Amino acid sequence: MAKFDLNDDTVVVVIGSGAGGGTLSNELAQKGINVVCLEAGKRLTLDDIENDWGTMFGKLSWTDKRIGTGALNPDLPLWVCKTVGGTTVHWAGAALRFQDHEWKAKSTYGDIPGANLLDWPVDANEMERFYSMAEDKMGVTGRQGIPQLPGNNNFKAMLAGAQRLGYTKVHTGNMAINSEPRGGRPSCQQIGFCMAGCKIGAKWSALYTEIPAAEATGHFELRPESMVLKINHDSSGKVTSVVYVDKEGNTHEQKARIIAVAGNSVETPRLLLNSASSMFPDGMANSSGQVGKNFMRHMTGTVYAILPQPVHFDRGTQMAGIVQDEAHHDDSRGFVAGYEMETLPGFGLAGVASNTIAGAWGREYAKDIEMYDHFAGMWLVGEDLPQEQNGVTLHDSQKDQYGMPVPVVHFEDHPNDTAMRNHAFKRGSAIYEAIGATKTFELPPFPSTHNMGTCRMSADAKDGVCNPTGQTHDIPNLYISDGSQFTTSAAENPTLTIVSLAIRQAEKIAERMNAGEI
Amino acid sequence: MKGKSINRRQFLQTSGYAVAGAAAIGSGAVVIAADGAWALSTTTLDQHAAMTLLRVSRMLFPHDFLGDQYYAKVVEALDAQAANDPAMATQIRDGIAALDSTRDGIAFLDLSDGYAEDAIGSIEGTPFFGTMRGATINNLYGNPLVWRFFGYEGSSWQQGGYLHRGFDDAGWLDAIIESEA
Numbered sequence: 001m002a003k004f005d006l007n008d009d010t011v012v013v014v015i016g017s018g019a020g021g022g023t024l025s026n027e028l029a030q031k032g033i034n035v036v037c038l039e040a041g042k043r044l045t046l047d048d049i050e051n052d053w054g055t056m057f058g059k060l061s062w063t064d065k066r067i068g069t070g071a072l073n074p075d076l077p078l079w080v081c082k083t084v085g086g087t088t089v090h091w092a093g094a095a096l097r098f099q100d101h102e103w104k105a106k107s108t109y110g111d112i113p114g115a116n117l118l119d120w121p122v123d124a125n126e127m128e129r130f131y132s133m134a135e136d137k138m139g140v141t142g143r144q145g146i147p148q149l150p151g152n153n154n155f156k157a158m159l160a161g162a163q164r165l166g167y168t169k170v171h172t173g174n175m176a177i178n179s180e181p182r183g184g185r186p187s188c189q190q191i192g193f194c195m196a197g198c199k200i201g202a203k204w205s206a207l208y209t210e211i212p213a214a215e216a217t218g219h220f221e222l223r224p225e226s227m228v229l230k231i232n233h234d235s236s237g238k239v240t241s242v243v244y245v246d247k248e249g250n251t252h253e254q255k256a257r258i259i260a261v262a263g264n265s266v267e268t269p270r271l272l273l274n275s276a277s278s279m280f281p282d283g284m285a286n287s288s289g290q291v292g293k294n295f296m297r298h299m300t301g302t303v304y305a306i307l308p309q310p311v312h313f314d315r316g317t318q319m320a321g322i323v324q325d326e327a328h329h330d331d332s333r334g335f336v337a338g339y340e341m342e343t344l345p346g347f348g349l350a351g352v353a354s355n356t357i358a359g360a361w362g363r364e365y366a367k368d369i370e371m372y373d374h375f376a377g378m379w380l381v382g383e384d385l386p387q388e389q390n391g392v393t394l395h396d397s398q399k400d401q402y403g404m405p406v407p408v409v410h411f412e413d414h415p416n417d418t419a420m421r422n423h424a425f426k427r428g429s430a431i432y433e434a435i436g437a438t439k440t441f442e443l444p445p446f447p448s449t450h451n452m453g454t455c456r457m458s459a460d461a462k463d464g465v466c467n468p469t470g471q472t473h474d475i476p477n478l479y480i481s482d483g484s485q486f487t488t489s490a491a492e493n494p495t496l497t498i499v500s501l502a503i504r505q506a507e508k509i510a511e512r513m514n515a516g517e518i
Numbered sequence: 519m520k521g522k523s524i525n526r527r528q529f530l531q532t533s534g535y536a537v538a539g540a541a542a543i544g545s546g547a548v549v550i551a552a553d554g555a556w557a558l559s560t561t562t563l564d565q566h567a568a569m570t571l572l573r574v575s576r577m578l579f580p581h582d583f584l585g586d587q588y589y590a591k592v593v594e595a596l597d598a599q600a601a602n603d604p605a606m607a608t609q610i611r612d613g614i615a616a617l618d619s620t621r622d623g624i625a626f627l628d629l630s631d632g633y634a635e636d637a638i639g640s641i642e643g644t645p646f647f648g649t650m651r652g653a654t655i656n657n658l659y660g661n662p663l664v665w666r667f668f669g670y671e672g673s674s675w676q677q678g679g680y681l682h683r684g685f686d687d688a689g690w691l692d693a694i695i696e697s698e699a
């Protein structure tokens with residue numbers, strides 16, 4: 001394991017160790033490039049993982065103060081992690097590629113009032129190789145010759161109903177969860193707590209794949225419990241160092257040749273905005289004014305149903321089940337773009353009681369909860385449209401425990417999101433009604449888990465924050481390396497694309513470093 | 519549970535419960551089921567408060583197959599919160615006062631079931647209602663001892679997950695899938 005000096009200005013500093021930061025760090029280290037990764041959270045091991053929702057939420061989640069406005073939960077606008085490995089410790093493992101047309105949202109969907117649409121400056125052709133590398137790295141089932149997972153009961157409920165409706169694209173998903181032992185990790189034992197952290201490491205997480213692999217190269221140093229507050233620059237406008245606070249509360253400055261920000265889509269723009277200076281009065285890399293704008297979190301919703309016989313929906317891999325028949329773009333449905341339907345159980349008995357009908361109580365609701373083992377459930381996840389007013393700003397007076405301004409996150413549905421959710425609720429419920437559901441429930445979005453777009457990629461520097469490789473338009477040695485880069489959200493869960501972009505970015509950074517360009 | 523010695527002869531008989539302990543408001547109470555099967559002890563909430571919260575908690579999520587000992591856990595958790603947080607103690611005291619004043623001053627504990635439901639309905643949306651619903655969900659449905667009544671199976675990795683324990687055992691769904699295929 002390497003150790004680098006604070007004054008070593010040859011290192012690449014990566015901020016965040018999740019899907020984006022963890023992958024980028026490892027890919028760079030594999031190429032012999034020295035990396036210091038600063039991660040705000042603690043480093044846990046599989047021993048710390050328990051099959052208990054409340055306990056693991058407490059151990060893993062980002063609970064530093066954030067304020068949600070608009071449609072967001074005011075106290076917990078996002079559900080993301082503050083821990084080594086980032087939100088890949090919590091994630092469910094669904095690893096889907098974008099559909100080809102989704103790279104071209106603006107040309108496919110046209111001009112939509114209120115939406116700030118753009119085409120991505122990269123396309124399906126360009127991404128093909130990186131998707132394959134990511135799928136291989138993560139062991140994605142149904143890809144690269146890897147068998148799919150077996151279907152659990154909750155999947156069977158989805159399949160049975162979907163068949164009756166005539167849906168045909170129904171399968172156990174493309175999951176970054178081992179269906180057979182691979183990469184030194186075991187195969188899935190159907191434990192059923194994927195989103196509380198996989199106790200046996202069958203699910204890909206940067207925590208026990210990318211991070212130790214990077215450490216083994218001798219070119220990587222991880223500093224957990226290191227919260228970055230500010231990025232510094234020199235008089236030429238290049239970034240030079242980061243300021244961070246360690247677990248004892250001491251402040252340090254780490255010099256850098258290149259800085260890559262991967263703090264997830266709220267922390268990344270927050271850090272750029274907090275790094276405003278006389279040269280960059282509106283925040284760093286913000287000449288377009290798009291830093292912190294266009295926040296997307298997917299159109300989401302959940303359908304639960306009470307079925308005529310027991311399901312035990314919390315047994316087995318939580319999200320290994322998908323209906324893809326509504327994922328395409330077909331505006332005759334009354335909205336542009338599409339959505340996926342993915343299996344989703346509850347989060348334990350207390351979770352189901354709390355969420356099935358928000359605020360409900362009384363005898364009838366108690367009777368519903370008594371049917372717990374007859375519940376089936378699915379998550380609806382579709383493309384939402386970027387809107388400029390959805391995003392992240394800094395609170396003008398409130399500070400967090402590090403003295404950094406609290407982020408205010410605003411989100412409201414676009415009418416297209418609402419129309420899509422309405423359609424998805426109907427189709428999702430119909431699946432369960434087709435097999436005799438006695439009751440169905442429509443649950444509104446949970447705190448946002450898929451966070452995208454707040455430092456988006458654009459061909460033209462005036463439309464976005466970074467170029468097709470994630471390099472910021474304004475500052476050549478500053479990179480955006482997480483879901484913040486997303487130009488549009490596509491319907492698919494974002495992480496496979498985040499990882500693919502990070503692999504690609506590492507190649508481009510290495511090329512430019514070798515060419516002496518940065 | 520906080521250890522508090524109980525003199526069995528001091529019990530107050532209220533609707534099936536024996537209530538004992540210091541009578542002074544705000545200094546806690548011990549409630550013992552009439553059959554002695556379980557007890558509830560509080561340090562901050564008096565017995566009127568404890569009994570009121572017990573009834574509210576059951577009426578929020580009534581399950582006839584669950585004895586009061588499970589709902590008592592909710593009251594103990596609220597008592598602990600009130601003991602640590604004066605604002606919470608005030609919220610609970612005021613919430614109980616509101617419940618006691620919905621029907622011409624008839625105490626919530628004396629209200630008929632229908633009137634009691636109306637009383638809870640009248641506080642919906644208040645912070646106290648949110649506290650009661652949240653505490654009941656966490657301490658009733660979050661109690662591993664009640665899970666088996668609902669078929670929630672809890673932690674599974676110690677038993678090797680469900681790979682060999684029925685993750686795909688819903689035969690009735692297989693029958694539908696085969697008939698549609």
Ligand SMILES: Cc1cc2nc3c(=O)[nH]c(=O)nc-3n(C[C@H](O)[C@H](O)[C@H](O)COP(=O)(O)OP(=O)(O)OC[C@H]3O[C@@H](n4cnc5c(N)ncnc54)[C@H](O)[C@@H]3O)c2cc1C
Pocket residue numbers: 015016017018019020021038039040041079080081082083084085086087088090091092093094095096195226227228229262263264265267268271319449450451481482483484492493494495496498
């Ligand atoms: C319950 C749940 C289920 C999910 N399921 C899926 C799924 O099935 N499929 C899918 O594709 N996606 C899923 N996701 C989303 C997925 O986890 C995220 O898309 C992905 O992890 C985002 O990667 P990232 O690199 O942008 O950020 P993260 O993985 O969140 O990593 C960011 C890291 O940066 C650190 N950090 C932030 N700010 C700072 C700072 N200033 N200084 C130092 N460190 C900092 C954070 O602590 C964190 O560790 C799920 C998410 C959740 C919560």
Ligand code: SF4
Pocket residue numbers: 177187188189190191192193194195197198199200201202203316317318679
């Ligand atoms: S179901 Fe599989 S992936 Fe999920 S926690 Fe269990 S072993 Fe891990």
